[in-house]
Amino acid sequence: MTFETGDISTILHQNFPQIAERELQAEVAENGQLMHFRAGEVIMDYGSYIKMVPLIIKGSIRVTKEDDLDGKEILLYFLSAGDTCSMSFSCCMMNKKSMIRTEAVEDTTMIGIPIRYVDQWMSKYQSWKNFVMLSYDNRLIELVKVIDSIAFNNMDQRLQEYLNARQEATGNALIEATHQEIANDLNASREAISRLLKKMENLGKVELGRNQVRLL
Amino acid sequence: MTFETGDISTILHQNFPQIAERELQAEVAENGQLMHFRAGEVIMDYGSYIKMVPLIIKGSIRVTKEDDLDGKEILLYFLSAGDTCSMSFSCCMMNKKSMIRTEAVEDTTMIGIPIRYVDQWMSKYQSWKNFVMLSYDNRLIELVKVIDSIAFNNMDQRLQEYLNARQEATGNALIEATHQEIANDLNASREAISRLLKKMENLGKVELGRNQVRLL
DNA sequence: AATACTAAGTGATACACATCACCGATTTTT
DNA sequence: AAAAATCGGTGATGTGTATCACTTAGTATT
Numbered sequence: 001m002t003f004e005t006g007d008i009s010t011i012l013h014q015n016f017p018q019i020a021e022r023e024l025q026a027e028v029a030e031n032g033q034l035m036h037f038r039a040g041e042v043i044m045d046y047g048s049y050i051k052m053v054p055l056i057i058k059g060s061i062r063v064t065k066e067d068d069l070d071g072k073e074i075l076l077y078f079l080s081a082g083d084t085c086s087m088s089f090s091c092c093m094m095n096k097k098s099m100i101r102t103e104a105v106e107d108t109t110m111i112g113i114p115i116r117y118v119d120q121w122m123s124k125y126q127s128w129k130n131f132v133m134l135s136y137d138n139r140l141i142e143l144v145k146v147i148d149s150i151a152f153n154n155m156d157q158r159l160q161e162y163l164n165a166r167q168e169a170t171g172n173a174l175i176e177a178t179h180q181e182i183a184n185d186l187n188a189s190r191e192a193i194s195r196l197l198k199k200m201e202n203l204g205k206v207e208l209g210r211n212q213v214r215l216l
Numbered sequence: 217m218t219f220e221t222g223d224i225s226t227i228l229h230q231n232f233p234q235i236a237e238r239e240l241q242a243e244v245a246e247n248g249q250l251m252h253f254r255a256g257e258v259i260m261d262y263g264s265y266i267k268m269v270p271l272i273i274k275g276s277i278r279v280t281k282e283d284d285l286d287g288k289e290i291l292l293y294f295l296s297a298g299d300t301c302s303m304s305f306s307c308c309m310m311n312k313k314s315m316i317r318t319e320a321v322e323d324t325t326m327i328g329i330p331i332r333y334v335d336q337w338m339s340k341y342q343s344w345k346n347f348v349m350l351s352y353d354n355r356l357i358e359l360v361k362v363i364d365s366i367a368f369n370n371m372d373q374r375l376q377e378y379l380n381a382r383q384e385a386t387g388n389a390l391i392e393a394t395h396q397e398i399a400n401d402l403n404a405s406r407e408a409i410s411r412l413l414k415k416m417e418n419l420g421k422v423e424l425g426r427n428q429v430r431l432l
Numbered sequence: 433a434a435t436a437c438t439a440a441g442t443g444a445t446a447c448a449c450a451t452c453a454c455c456g457a458t459t460t461t462t
Numbered sequence: 463a464a465a466a467a468t469c470g471g472t473g474a475t476g477t478g479t480a481t482c483a484c485t486t487a488g489t490a491t492t
Contacts, residue, residue, distance in 0.1 A: 065360055067368040070331045074367045125338055135350045143359040144281055150366050151403050152283040187367050189450050405480050410440060
């Protein structure tokens with residue numbers, strides 16, 4: 001991870017147009033910190049305390065939850081440019097340990113907002129309050145979708161949704177991942193995923209290669 | 217459903233001590249509306265628009281999500297006294313259709329807050345803002361727990377958790393429900409639930425009767 | 433009291449996916 | 463170039479739960 005104090009206000013304007021007030025933009029530029037993460041890097045791990053709320057401006061992030069017992073893991077959702085991590089809000093505000101892990105899927109850049117401002121700006125700037133509320137809202141919806149998917153769908157549908165979500169997050173039809181990684185994200189077995197991917201290939205839905213799946 | 221304009225400020229004080237500011241309490245008392253629902257009554261259904269955010273002061277509520285396709289349903293969580301419905305916030309604010317159904321498990325009383333105040337008070341009262349944020353937070357955690365449970369646990373564990381959650385919501389070890397109802401909440405088959413309950417009875421964990429399960 | 437209904441118990445079978453065991457292909461390390 | 467590691471494919475078998483078909487036990491209706 002590397003820090004930087006680049007031209008935040010320009011970047012902010014492009015990726016977070018909702019953050020409208022001039023004064024707020026200035027505050028973000030002043031207090032926010034540009035942060036870079038390499039693909040695969042763990043941004044925040046289970047049980048860690050969070051000191052910043054991220055505004056993602058480039059790249060994508062995988063958010064996962066670990067089983068308390070046997071260390072199995074399941075993907076909750078992906079985040080990409082224009083997103084923030086609602087889970088962070090609560091963790092920050094309550095000063096609680098993180099119950100999730102966030103990990104860069106691609107090289108990722110974000111603006112880190114120190115927690116004290118996150119709360120302060122809520123009362124001060126209408127657009128920040130709306131932004132935060134909307135983010136929470138989106139996350140609730142996303143989580144309900146995950147529940148829906150796990151509860152009602154078979155693995156083939158979940159796999160298809162997963163690949164779609166991943167394509168959307170990275171903006172790339174080529175997904176670089178091993179079958180094992182995909183299986184982990186879906187809390188499934190590698191063999192099952194391999195067989196389903198093969199089936200999808202036969203149906204002309206994907207092209208398979210070593211470490212890659214291309215959506216057609 | 218019946219309306220009433222009782223002594224809201226006393227009730228409020230007992231169930232929502234976090235709502236601290238005098239002025240805010242007065243506003244709630246002035247603008248809030250006491251509402252009663254009978255056990256089994258649907259408070260809000262899928263696709264409906266919401267005009268109030270509820271502060272629950274008595275009873276308990278089941279919150280469910282329906283499958284888009286074949287109308288199957290799964291329980292998200294229970295709400296009880298001291299809770300509010302975070303899902304309502306977002307639906308209200310965005311003026312979106314509800315993606316969930318809420319239904320009284322027992323006879324339930326709540327204070328309905330018209331949506332315009334919910335947003336307004338966020339900027340005006342620190343304690344209201346904290347209350348709203350904390351509620352969102354609790355809901356996120358609850359949903360992640362549901363995902364955890366569905367993804368990692370077998371039906372016997374899920375059933376145990378369900379019975380515990382229901383006991384906690386109603387404060388009663390006697391759960392009045394048919395096996396079919398329980399199966400619906402868990403998106404399982406009645407036969408599976410019957411067999412598991414029987415197993416739990418043999419293990420001395422519950423006592424079974426027609427339409428009831430008593431936790432031991 | 434007879435009838436019909438609803439809830440619950442139970443065996444047989446079906447199906448999705450996990451697990452196990454192994455193999456061949458490709459890539460990385462030495 | 464050889465050895466080791468990783469990745470993916472595939473058959474056999476196991477397990478949890480759904481589904482189907484039926485029975486028994488209460489409860490409500492007539």
